[in-house]
Amino acid sequence: MRVLIAGSSGLLGSALVAALRDSGHDVRRLVRRPARAADEHSWDPPAGRIDDRAFEDVSTVVNLCGSPMGLRWSAARKQMIRDSRVEPTEVLAEAVAEYRIPALVNASGVGYYGDTGDTVVTEDSPRGDGFLAELCEAWEEATAPAAEAGSRVVNLRTGLVLAKGGLIGPLKPLFWLGLGGRLGDGGQYMPWISLRDHVAAVRFLLEHETLSGPVNLCNPEPATNAEFTRALGHALRRPAPWWVPGFALRAALGEVADEMALISQRAVPAVLEKAGFTFVHTDLEGALAVAL
Template sequence: MRVLIAGSSGLLGSALVAALRDSGHDVRRLVRRDARAADEHSWDPPAGRIDDRAFEDVSVVVNLCGSPMGLRWSAARKQMIRDSRVEPTEVLAEAVAEYRIPSLVNASGITYYGDTGDEVVTESAPRGNGFLAGLCGSWEDATAPAAEAGLRVVNLRTGLVLSGRGGLLGPLKPLFSLGLGGRLGDGRQYMPWISLRDHISAVRFLVEHETLSGPVNLCAPEPATNAEFTKALGRVLRRPAPWWVPGFALRAALGEVADEMALISQRAVPAVLEKAGFTFVHTDLDGALAVAL
């Protein structure tokens, strides 16, 4: 099938393009500049402009747009984070509805649920509180034009992706390699992780399985607590991880980001994927970290 991807240059997007092509799919990419290759089509989300030819014979649109979160949020930064996700989604959802593209597979985040402590969270759980939960809610609401047109919409509620090329492990690897790793807060907060390979395989699975729709948790079946994650990363890198950063110190250093990203607990599980028969390659954290690093 022909798949059109927005956000194809990032860690997840570039890996997805390669995986879909390896599976025999015809992949086209939306780029925010003049098109330079046969598989590229230009678009300008703030202007609401997309090259009409981008949608010819397309069966699925995948949207992975979103700027990096950063480590400290000003009001301007939070607006940029929101605009980089919601605005492109609105433009694509309206185009999907207009051109009657059968499926829209759209990025979202596992932070949709807010802080849920040690409660096991499936896709049926309600939206939580906080900036990121509200952001994910607005992000998913922006797909409404496609859903209201009767087209398939999948919301990818992605967890913490483990990859040696960036993401969560980008800033952690050098710290842990120097023996400076340690748990955050009390370490009891759950971290819903997923290997890059499983994430890409799951998105491809959702692209190809046209009966699946709605929110889908993209995380491994066994989320780890921060203390467990810290020990596992130390083991894989063969370095001690004895340190502890108390919650008040994180809040002083990171502000709102501390509670929204570092201390938040989400014991999320991939109920939809498992029920649909998706098979995870990496269900063991040590193994996933070893492959990533």
């Protein structure tokens, strides 16, 4: 299988490239500079430009593009977050349609569901409210040209990915100093997935051609923030006795506090489970130990 990947230099993309190549797949990468290697093709999403040769004999395009969310959002930052996701998707979806590529596997997020409290949400649940919910909807809608042309489209509604270099990195120093603690009351659900399972799930979706539409990439057992905090403390062998009140988070982070830190999303991977996908890391503390 020849796979063309956009966003191949990021945490998820680099892991996916390595795994696909280890499995014998032919991987090509889109880069935003002049191509310097045989497997690279240049593109410029804001300008809508892409090397036509990138699509030769490609069976699937995987798009993992998206700038970091950051810790505080101005209007300009929110526009950049949106553009870095929607613009590349629009360019790729049009190209997939034009070149009749069989499949497009595109990033999205569990932010689609908004704050759902204790309610379990699956891929059939409706879109929620807020900036991230609206962003994810626009992100997924940008794949429409590919779907309308008859290509198989998968939207990866990804949760918190546990990996070296991810969210865990900035938290480690706080926990090492004994300053770890829950956010708010700690009851908010955090859908998580190990990097190994994320990569395996994407491979599974590439190879199972009957699967399409939104797919939750998260563990079957989402943890509350309090459970996550305890598990991280145990994995680091450090106490985590503190807590950060919601008002303090809102003062420090603004809108990000309610959209990312205090939001509760009890998302489960109904599509993956029904299709027979098996998770390697089902224990949160074990997954954290691997990610540290």
